[in-house]
Amino acid sequence: MRDYSDKLKTLANVFLANRVKFGVMVSDVLLIKPKIVTEAAFVATNEGELIRVLDTASELKIPCLVLGSGLKHKFRQTISGLLVADKTRLLKIVGIKGKVGGAGIGVDEASVEVASGENLLRLNEFLRQHGLAEVDVVDDPNITIGERLEWDDSLRSLVEKIKIWDQGQVYRCNIFELNKARHVILGVIIKTKAK
Numbered sequence: 001m002r003d004y005s006d007k008l009k010t011l012a013n014v015f016l017a018n019r020v021k022f023g024v025m026v027s028d029v030l031l032i033k034p035k036i037v038t039e040a041a042f043v044a045t046n047e048g049e050l051i052r053v054l055d056t057a058s059e060l061k062i063p064c065l066v067l068g069s070g071l072k073h074k075f076r077q078t079i080s081g082l083l084v085a086d087k088t089r090l091l092k093i094v095g096i097k098g099k100v101g102g103a104g105i106g107v108d109e110a111s112v113e114v115a116s117g118e119n120l121l122r123l124n125e126f127l128r129q130h131g132l133a134e135v136d137v138v139d140d141p142n143i144t145i146g147e148r149l150e151w152d153d154s155l156r157s158l159v160e161k162i163k164i165w166d167q168g169q170v171y172r173c174n175i176f177e178l179n180k181a182r183h184v185i186l187g188v189i190i191k192t193k194a195k
Contacts, residue, residue: 004081007060008040011082014056015042020082029085030070031142038079045087047115047186054165054184057082066184068117068144072151086146088117091126094189107131107194111160116146116185120155132192146185149175158190 005022012020024041026032044050050066057064063081067073070085095111110132114123120141124134136154148155149162161172165184178185 002080004039004062007062008082011053011056011060011062012040014052019043024083026070026075026079026083029083030067032070032073032075034075036075036078038083039081041083041085043085043087044117045089047088047090050084050086050088050116050184050186051165051170053082053084055168057084058168066146068147069119069140069142070147071140071143072147086117086144088115088186089122090115090187091118091123093130098194109191109193111189111191113187113189114145115187116144116149118145119143120145120148127192131195133195135190135192145188149178149185149188150180155188155190158192160189160191163187163189 008020019042021041024038026036026038029041029043042053044053054064064084065079066084066086068086090113092113093110094113096107097109098107120135120137123145127134135158138152138154156175159175162175162178163170163172163186165186166182170186
């Protein structure tokens with residue numbers, strides 16, 4: 001296993017003190033039980049931090065694994081390089097489609113921007129509060145949107161666009177353009193109907 005300790009110390013100096021932790025049990029930052037250790041860990045709490053740590057790790061050529069809950073990831077051994085725990089939060093209505101009449105504005109459907117670190121519990125609570133149809137839960141609702149998007153057809157069917165990080169570039173694309181080997185999901189825009 002290659003030693004990235006010097007590069008990780010350089011990365012740690014980019015952030016406030018103690019944001020990058022060394023020799024961390026993965027279960028301390030993710031919802032997993034296996035006793036796996038990572039060389040270093042960083043908890044990203046917003047999209048800006050997530051992009052910044054990905055850009056810095058890329059510039060320093062540090063291998064980087066981004067996980068939200070980690071519940072679906074298969075851990076086999078110590079993680080070399082940097083583990084980024086995606087704890088980003090954002091739930092925002094970014095568009096509506098409806099009718100204006102004598103009784104006011106009637107919403108037929110809405111577009112909702114969702115950060116990759118959100119989970120179905122929080123997303124469905126948000127949709128319920130705004131009178132929108134919820135996403136079907138087909139597995140553990142604690143699995144984050146970024147991880148769930150890879151296999152959850154119920155969620156994938158609602159996605160209009162995904163926002164990705166790709167080797168230092170951030171842009172929106174269609175879901176079929178997602179390349180797991182090089183892209184990191186930052187968020188999604190879903191379209192859901194009014195109840």
